[in-house]
Amino acid sequence: MQKLLLLGDEAIAQGAIDAGMSGIYAYPGTPSTEITEYVQHSKEAKQKGIRCSWSTNEKTAMEAALGMSYAGKRTMVCMKHVGLNVAADPFINSSITGANGGIIVVSADDPSMHSSQNEQDSRFFGKFAMIPILEPANQQEAYDMVGYGFNMSEKYKVPVLMRITTRMAHSRAGVARGETKKQNEMSLPSDLRQFVLLPAIARRRYKMLLNNQLPFENESEQSSFNQYIDGANKKMGIITTGIAFNYLMENYPERILPFPVLKIGQYPLPRKLVEKLCNECGEILVLEEGYPIVEEMLKGYLANGIKVKGRLDGTVPRDGELNPNLVAVALGMTDTKGADVPTLVEARPPALCAGCPHIDSYLALNEALSTLAPGRVFSDIGCYTLGALKPFEAINSCVDMGASITMAKGAADAGLVPAVAVIGDSTFTHSGITGLIDAVIDKSPITVLILDNGTTGMTGGQDSAAQGRIEAICKAVGVEEDHIHVFKPLRKNHEENTQILIKELAYQGVSVIIPRRECIVSIDKRMRAKEKAKREEQQA
Amino acid sequence: MKKDIILAGVGGQGILSIAAIIGTAALDMGLYLKQSEVHGMAQRGGDVSSNLRIGDKEIASDLIAMGKADLVISVEPMEGLRYLPMLSPDGWLITNSKPFVNIPNYPEIESVYSEIAKVHRHVILDAEEIAKNLGSAKAANVVILGAAADHMGINFEIFEKAIRTIFGKKGEAVVELNINALRAGRDFSAKNSHL
Numbered sequence A: 001m002q003k004l005l006l007l008g009d010e011a012i013a014q015g016a017i018d019a020g021m022s023g024i025y026a027y028p029g030t031p032s033t034e035i036t037e038y039v040q041h042s043k044e045a046k047q048k049g050i051r052c053s054w055s056t057n058e059k060t061a062m063e064a065a066l067g068m069s070y071a072g073k074r075t076m077v078c079m080k081h082v083g084l085n086v087a088a089d090p091f092i093n094s095s096i097t098g099a100n101g102g103i104i105v106v107s108a109d110d111p112s113m114h115s116s117q118n119e120q121d122s123r124f125f126g127k128f129a130m131i132p133i134l135e136p137a138n139q140q141e142a143y144d145m146v147g148y149g150f151n152m153s154e155k156y157k158v159p160v161l162m163r164i165t166t167r168m169a170h171s172r173a174g175v176a177r178g179e180t181k182k183q184n185e186m187s188l189p190s191d192l193r194q195f196v197l198l199p200a201i202a203r204r205r206y207k208m209l210l211n212n213q214l215p216f217e218n219e220s221e222q223s224s225f226n227q228y229i230d231g232a233n234k235k236m237g238i239i240t241t242g243i244a245f246n247y248l249m250e251n252y253p254e255r256i257l258p259f260p261v262l263k264i265g266q267y268p269l270p271r272k273l274v275e276k277l278c279n280e281c282g283e284i285l286v287l288e289e290g291y292p293i294v295e296e297m298l299k300g301y302l303a304n305g306i307k308v309k310g311r312l313d314g315t316v317p318r319d320g321e322l323n324p325n326l327v328a329v330a331l332g333m334t335d336t337k338g339a340d341v342p343t344l345v346e347a348r349p350p351a352l353c354a355g356c357p358h359i360d361s362y363l364a365l366n367e368a369l370s371t372l373a374p375g376r377v378f379s380d381i382g383c384y385t386l387g388a389l390k391p392f393e394a395i396n397s398c399v400d401m402g403a404s405i406t407m408a409k410g411a412a413d414a415g416l417v418p419a420v421a422v423i424g425d426s427t428f429t430h431s432g433i434t435g436l437i438d439a440v441i442d443k444s445p446i447t448v449l450i451l452d453n454g455t456t457g458m459t460g461g462q463d464s465a466a467q468g469r470i471e472a473i474c475k476a477v478g479v480e481e482d483h484i485h486v487f488k489p490l491r492k493n494h495e496e497n498t499q500i501l502i503k504e505l506a507y508q509g510v511s512v513i514i515p516r517r518e519c520i521v522s523i524d525k526r527m528r529a530k531e532k533a534k535r536e537e538q539q540a
Numbered sequence B: 001m002k003k004d005i006i007l008a009g010v011g012g013q014g015i016l017s018i019a020a021i022i023g024t025a026a027l028d029m030g031l032y033l034k035q036s037e038v039h040g041m042a043q044r045g046g047d048v049s050s051n052l053r054i055g056d057k058e059i060a061s062d063l064i065a066m067g068k069a070d071l072v073i074s075v076e077p078m079e080g081l082r083y084l085p086m087l088s089p090d091g092w093l094i095t096n097s098k099p100f101v102n103i104p105n106y107p108e109i110e111s112v113y114s115e116i117a118k119v120h121r122h123v124i125l126d127a128e129e130i131a132k133n134l135g136s137a138k139a140a141n142v143v144i145l146g147a148a149a150d151h152m153g154i155n156f157e158i159f160e161k162a163i164r165t166i167f168g169k170k171g172e173a174v175v176e177l178n179i180n181a182l183r184a185g186r187d188f189s190a191k192n193s194h195l
């Protein structure tokens, strides 16, 4: 069969479709978004009736998936690494409830923070939950691991975490498909109290999880994703995890490794293989994308004084993603580099699109605030975070999904009045509503701008759960109707919009202002889809 | 055979459309391929690049090592210069000459050109102009690809076929335009390569 040219994300999606997944749950987040989008656009997935629309946030996604697993079907949950923080409560507890139908949680890490607030390593979460973790080294493994992961999840009745990083998610390569499996029939857990985490039951379930730790380790010892590749020179042994293996191989064009290498793709670490490497080699170099988790574990359980090199001793930089050059240097090879960048080359930071509705919202907000001391605008995660940069320099925070409203409230509690929150429509339904309720209860003097561009813009225009409901939601949680305003952010409305803002900034309670105009990229996309449909109609 | 290519430009300029054509051609030849893309925040008008690697042996890394790229293909002149540390000493810089100015401190364009002129092997062309003369500025990226086509170890006919595959759905006129654009780029390159 012809290989498919797939992004790592897409390989995971195709793997899940082929492995009999019945539903996928996710909130968009770079670099994980394309997994769910692939399923949404797949004709096959449609024919098979795979459930695939977006969830409101990662927590609801994780919980819905747990429900599907409870009912005996295979399901996948996808998110970016910081999304796993949002889903942490159900995620950690799902290791105690265990699974019924197979469940794979995919968390896409973003080392070097290409499009994220931090570079946290999801493997820590997997370890924290004490469940098996899969980390593919290439797109084919990403595909193969999905079916394997579902089988393991059903064998041990436990969720499996799949951890990928940006370059795995967003790099394309040829992938050969395997067999396709039918979806599971619905079937309830044999013990109908399995998912009831009352202390007495939870204690029993936790013991089961603990008892499974050794079997998980044995699975890792046997797994084809963990490979011991012998090498003649035992001066050093190398452990790679995930795509770090590729950077190692890149430095040996003949593909012959001089040192013994343990290639890790499945956790918990295969202790026997690690011990074998350590017994045979004088020192160990650890190459892992992300935090020095394996390195720390080795240093922890090797009291025998073997030298472990990696991110902690500076052999590899402590932060940022790996690349072939960093690995070459760690191997003691000479670094390579072309000519320097000419000094005239200027940075080109991302910016709001020309014509973006947020531009007009920020211009109005800046003017409305111009008579007040600066430093009172709390913002959130989305395209509008770019309002922190020149020429707007309009916001003073961006922490996590929904933090704008709650931080504004806290600052107002401390006396910073008026305090302003700027949040997007999709981020508002993701995690802003509960914070708004807090503010209403306290009648906090905050002005909340919900920038409604009708889409989840930053990640490429996914449907927003807020569509058509924002005013109703605000009203329902208790924001006074007189203090809810909608305006259209356009240059020609600038004066009028500024006046609305000034008036509400003076109000000693919660006001919500909804600047509403569609994202121009999504208008463009909509138009093109329409043209395409028309063209197809004509051809037919 | 192995070619390591950096595609460069500004988010929204569609460098992935070039990658798609090269990718289709490479697959047609039965080559291995790895292609990294940029998604998310960087797409909003920031500098973007894609690492595209093709070869007859399995490819290890998704990223090209610094100083090892055979080609930097850029749809914007200053962006081409940004990736010089990636370019191998005997590699080619193939770049559009038309600046995309979305920052206030964009350098004097003549000095950008003189930096490009210093690159040992380079081709610089006004792809919009060439494409416009063929019927539509939309084909500019394909003109740039055409200028690089002879340096990729892929037969020119295979590129033409790839264009048919990719643009076929949009009708014969679009296919023609893009094939002409590809040829025009190659012809320009043949006459104006700086060694």
Ligand code: SF4
Residues within 6 Å of the ligand: A351, A352, A353, A355, A356, A357, A358, A383, A453, A457, A458, A519, A520, A521, A522, B044
């Ligand atoms: S994608 Fe949409 S919301 Fe984001 S900057 Fe562009 S126009 Fe604005």
